[in-house]
Amino acid sequence: DQQVKQNSPSLSVQEGRISILNCDYTNSMFDYFLWYKKYPAEGPTFLISISSIKDKNEDGRFTVFLNKSAKHLSLHIVPSQPGDSAVYFCAASAESSGDKLTFGTGTRLAVRP
């Protein structure tokens, strides 16, 4: 039972354009959401997060949007750069579950020069 779903295994975008990565979840108890970025042969690194009390959080080129009614969040990267090419994982947590994070399967982003 995959509670966090990333339905697009891969995405290819031209440099300078917008990258939109999507994530859906099924557990209504989730109240905090994170995006992690992973390069080959490295561990995932934290990118940006959002609490369920907000619907948008922005950090430089990265913006995360949360639609609680649709149980959907998205990560926007604009403008996309070749260095953004990586696997992006969506993760969610619920206060009732303590420190536990539930991850999606990841989306591989390729930014073409």
Added chain:
Amino acid sequence: DAGVIQSPRHEVTEMGQEVTLRCKPISGHNSLFWYRQTMMRGLELLIYFNNNVPIDDSGMPEDRFSAKMPNASFSTLKIQPSEPRDSAVYFCASSPARANEQFFGPGTRLTVL
């Protein structure tokens, strides 16, 4: 800070052998997590500890898997006996108290022949 340290980085073993993966969390972090990454299921949480005590081991696939945290600076994940389907990348992560963000190590790539 050196970050989360994992050893070995690569492990190749034969079916039936015992495998021990090691992790040193970031100093001062209270929680430690073991994950397994596969193509089909993404990042799966196997077990996590808080203040050296196992809190949730519901993700441990079967009795062949065990994990210990004898002190705040060291944890092991053991597979005995190992099977080819255990081949994956195993990540260790740690986090400070009452924080959602987790810091990942570089992972151990396990191949069971």
